[in-house]
Amino acid sequence: MGLKIGITGGIGSGKSYIAQVFKALGVPFYDADKEAKELMNTNPAIIHALISEFGKAVYDIEGRLNRGYLASHVFRDKEKLNKLNAIVHPIVIKHGEDWTLSQNFPYSLKEAALLFESGSYKKLDYTILVTAPIAVRITRVMQRDAIAKEEVMDRINAQLPDEEKQKLADFTIINDGSIPLLPQILPLHSQFLEGRKV
Numbered sequence: 510m511g512l513k514i515g516i517t518g519g520i521g522s523g524k525s526y527i528a529q530v531f532k533a534l535g536v537p538f539y540d541a542d543k544e545a546k547e548l549m550n551t552n553p554a555i556i557h558a559l560i561s562e563f564g565k566a567v568y569d570i571e572g573r574l575n576r577g578y579l580a581s582h583v584f585r586d587k588e589k590l591n592k593l594n595a596i597v598h599p600i601v602i603k604h605g606e607d608w609t610l611s612q613n614f615p616y617s618l619k620e621a622a623l624l625f626e627s628g629s630y631k632k633l634d635y636t637i638l639v640t641a642p643i644a645v646r647i648t649r650v651m652q653r654d655a656i657a658k659e660e661v662m663d664r665i666n667a668q669l670p671d672e673e674k675q676k677l678a679d680f681t682i683i684n685d686g687s688i689p690l691l692p693q694i695l696p697l698h699s700q701f702l703e704g705r706k707v
Contacts, residue, residue: 514636514701515619515621515624515636516636517678519646520661523639530690534698539619541620541624598623598627606632626669630677637678637681638671638675640685641683
């Protein structure tokens with residue numbers, strides 16, 4: 510098992526895009542947010558806990574998670590968001606750890622929106638923070654999700670500010686649409702391939 514690297518960034522920072530570049534370089538890649546969505550539809554412990562916390566309407570008649578219903582409950586209510594995270598995070602973190610143990614490469618990459626908030630960064634060797642100006646992030650999310658600016662701001666405000674994440678991150682990649690990305694990514698890739706800790 511090689512180095513365990515985490516990559517994170519606020520909504521609209523483009524962390525998924527950066528993670529895809531690492532993946533294109535052959536790096537094993539675990540998308541915690543994607544896996545969480547899958548586990549919320551398949552893991553009996555999560556399903557039971559979500560129904561008990563948010564009511565039966567949290568799943569549709571086909572048994573799929575009603576994401577809109579859940580989002581309307583948690584993004585403006587910190588307490589409900591914390592309850593959601595307490596249900597989902599421990600199971601996703603354990604799932605990710607099991608995945609990491611099965612990898613056979615000098616390093617593996619775990620992408621998670623709430624890497625710092627969930628505390629899962631503590632089990633990693635290094636963390637990369639992807640940043641972008643707020644205005645750029647708002648525009649990206651409005652275009653991607655076809656939602657209003659207020660909704661984007663609710664989601665941004667529900668996350669830890671970049672200034673706080675910066676204190677915890679080992680490396681930062683600026684993804685503002687003008688600074689080239691490869692000169693920021695390739696030196697990290699080379700360093701991690703050598704499996705060396707700085």
